[in-house]
Amino acid sequence: MTQALSLPRDRIKVLLLEGIHQSAVDVFTAAGYTRIERYDKALPPAELAHKIADAHLVGIRSRSQLDEAALSAAQKLIAVGCFCIGTNQVDLAAAKRRGVPVFNAPFSNTRSVAELVIAETILLMRNIPAKNTLLHRGGWDKSAADSFEVRGKTLGIIGYGNIGTQVGVLAEALGMQVLFCDIENKLPLGNARQVAFAELCARADTITLHVPQTAQTQGMIGAGELAMMKDGVRLINASRGNVIDIGALADALERGKLSGAAVDVFPHEPEHNAEPFVSALTAFDNVILTPHIGGSTQEAQANIGHEVAAKLVRYSDNGSTLSAVNFPEVSLPAHAGKCRLLHIHRNRPGVLAHVNEALAKAGANIAAQYLQTDADIGYVVVETDSAASQDALAALAQVEGTLRCRVLY
Ligand SMILES: NC(=O)C1=CN([C@@H]2O[C@H](COP(=O)(O)OP(=O)(O)OC[C@H]3O[C@@H](n4cnc5c(N)ncnc54)[C@H](O)[C@@H]3O)[C@@H](O)[C@H]2O)C=CC1
């Protein structure tokens, strides 16, 4: 698919879904992007395909599925912004094949998730969920049985990335011992120790999951893994819903293997606030259930809105792909007085020579050139004089292997 775009900002359609914060709108508006369409929920597939068809910049959160079908409906798409951390809801390879970079906010809601997890660690160690429910029903159970301080207890963190490390630091400040597992060797913060999964399970009083959704993490906690954990363990999942086998978790809770759990993410989450929530876990008073709000704080949402909108504006205005999750990263200076041509192509031998030939034939004088490639695509940015830019763009669009090209003034 080849697409040449050269649009004034007020004709670029920005589609924002899932209640993205006003801060994003403010960034777009201040930058001159006034054609903004906003929805406070995710759209069902047919409506999404319809709305995305003429969108140039699309902003989503964790709910909207930008799969092959949705992306193929998005013929004008320049870039996608995930206004969250996870990008598993986007077919990143399909976006890349179309020359569409995807951005996210890799740490704007990290602290919010970490604070929730620490709060849940304390509440679970004190058996507050079941006690709270009992009082709401008119009961009273004043007892210290099976209630513990977190001080001196062991927290096991699975996935020691941005969130896992924050949780670890906060847990140590409360006097907890921290063990963690990760597929990578990680620098332990404070007195945390990286251990094998079996050791973490054997020693942790509370286990919290902070892995991304990948083929490897799907169902990574099932009956076998739960059996390896200490009797009476507390389990927290604020990562992704399919990381835990919910049937196995419900079974372990039923048998009293676990003293409690806190779950923020589910294999099936309601599409919107009016849809009922159905889960085997609603049967357990000792389970804290939250509606995927780990990152839903005013601070996080305002920061994310600002951060991701700024990345989309920067790419749209000057071609910078810095921190794109599926694209060669190019950080570009401003291009005052020059016009900038962006060319995204399949990474095959000789493409750059053809790009330069095309530019030469169009009479474009190259003032600066930037190139980054990965195994699949190449991204070339060329600065030239504006007189030749339309001819140069037309010539670039003809280069074999072109995925997208645009001109920026
Ligand atoms: N509940 C919520 O509202 C939120 C949920 N999340 C979820 O939390 C996840 C983690 O976020 P971050 O810490 O920012 O990500 P990150 O990428 O900084 O850290 C993830 C860590 O997990 C490790 N990992 C990957 N596969 C693993 C495996 N099979 N076993 C053990 N470790 C593995 C990685 O090496 C990395 O250290 C996100 O991908 C997202 O799905 C993020 C924000 C909010």
Ligand SMILES: O=C(O)C(=O)COP(=O)(O)O
């Ligand atoms: O940041 C993430 O990955 C999250 O899971 C948060 O998703 P949300 O923006 O609340 O839909």
